[in-house]
Amino acid sequence: MAIQITHLLKRYDKNVVLDHLDLDIKQGSIFGLLGPNGAGKTTLVSILNFLIPKDAGKITILGHDWDKNQKEIKSLCSLVPQSYAFYPSLSAYENLEFFGALHGLKHKDLTRQIHYALEMTALEKYRYKRAESFSGGLKRRLNIAIGLLNNPKILYLDEPTVGIDPQSRHYILNVIKKLNQSEGTTVIYTSHYMDEIEYLCDDIAILDHGKIMLHQSKEELIKSDHIATLHLSDESQKEINLYEDYDALVDTFCEIKEKSLHVKEITLPKSSLENLFLSLTKKELRD
Numbered sequence: 346m347a348i349q350i351t352h353l354l355k356r357y358d359k360n361v362v363l364d365h366l367d368l369d370i371k372q373g374s375i376f377g378l379l380g381p382n383g384a385g386k387t388t389l390v391s392i393l394n395f396l397i398p399k400d401a402g403k404i405t406i407l408g409h410d411w412d413k414n415q416k417e418i419k420s421l422c423s424l425v426p427q428s429y430a431f432y433p434s435l436s437a438y439e440n441l442e443f444f445g446a447l448h449g450l451k452h453k454d455l456t457r458q459i460h461y462a463l464e465m466t467a468l469e470k471y472r473y474k475r476a477e478s479f480s481g482g483l484k485r486r487l488n489i490a491i492g493l494l495n496n497p498k499i500l501y502l503d504e505p506t507v508g509i510d511p512q513s514r515h516y517i518l519n520v521i522k523k524l525n526q527s528e529g530t531t532v533i534y535t536s537h538y539m540d541e542i543e544y545l546c547d548d549i550a551i552l553d554h555g556k557i558m559l560h561q562s563k564e565e566l567i568k569s570d571h572i573a574t575l576h577l578s579d580e581s582q583k584e585i586n587l588y589e590d591y592d593a594l595v596d597t598f599c600e601i602k603e604k605s606l607h608v609k610e611i612t613l614p615k616s617s618l619e620n621l622f623l624s625l626t627k628k629e630l631r632d
């Protein structure tokens with residue numbers, strides 16, 4: 346496991362934000378964390394990155410105890426925050442030099458990592474331009490490039506596609522996939538965009554009121570999303586995948602007819618991720 350969390354408790358005064366939360370995140374996976382506003386996503390990511398303390402519970406990250414091995418964990422992880430975390434008056438290259446030096450990178454190692462980060466985020470041709478002159482998409486990519494400098498084993502991305510056009514969004518999602526596939530990086534991805542989470546993530550969790558309401562693999566979600574159940578006249582059941590090609594569906598119905606059976610009832614697929622999200626977190630507006 347990349348991350349193991351047991352009975353994590355976090356309060357702000359009397360407000361319990363993480364309520365004895367249990368969660369395991371697989372190594373090498375892209376893990377999507379969904380939740381309505383105020384659910385506790387940023388609080389959870391902030392605790393995992395030592396930005397705020399916890400009140401109780403145990404966290405193990407890549408085999409290291411959160412309470413004892415802060416330095417080791419920090420060297421293995423990187424957080425790309427939702428807000429831009431760079432100096433606007435510096436160029437992309439200068440920003441990467443600065444943040445690379447904070448990781449202790451020097452000389453050839455620093456240059457190599459800067460080129461790697463620029464290449465991954467396709468920022469080479471903008472490297473000498475000041476960050477403040479960048480479009481929203483380029484700024485998001487620079488934020489991510491900074492997060493890649495230390496070759497993290499775990500990369501946290503907090504809503505990295507907010508406020509950008511579909512092209513940049515598509516590019517960023519593919520960078521994340523590439524990183525996961527080529528480097529085996531575990532990615533923890535928070536977003537309000539269900540389609541992104543469905544496209545990108547292997548495992549998906551929905552957090553609300555400080556608890557994990559659902560934690561499933563994408564396969565399980567897709568299965569529940571596309572499988573309808575036919576209830577047949579002999580009381581047996583047959584599942585059909587609505588995304589199967591037309592011929593396969595026709596074959597199923599021919600088979601039923603050949604057995605002189607008929608369909609008494611059809612149970613439709615449970616729901617899309619968005620419907621599942623709304624049914625688990627209810628529909629009332631959050632603060």
Ligand SMILES: Nc1ncnc2c1ncn2[C@@H]1O[C@H](COP(=O)(O)OP(=O)(O)OP(=O)(O)O)[C@@H](O)[C@H]1O
Nearest residue numbers: 357358360362380381382383384385386387388389
């Ligand atoms: N520093 C703080 N002091 C007091 N309460 C806080 C503080 N930070 C967050 N909270 C409260 O904790 C709860 C969880 O907030 P958090 O920012 O973790 O949620 P979130 O799921 O990240 O929300 P969003 O989707 O809006 O970013 C909210 O009720 C919020 O008001």
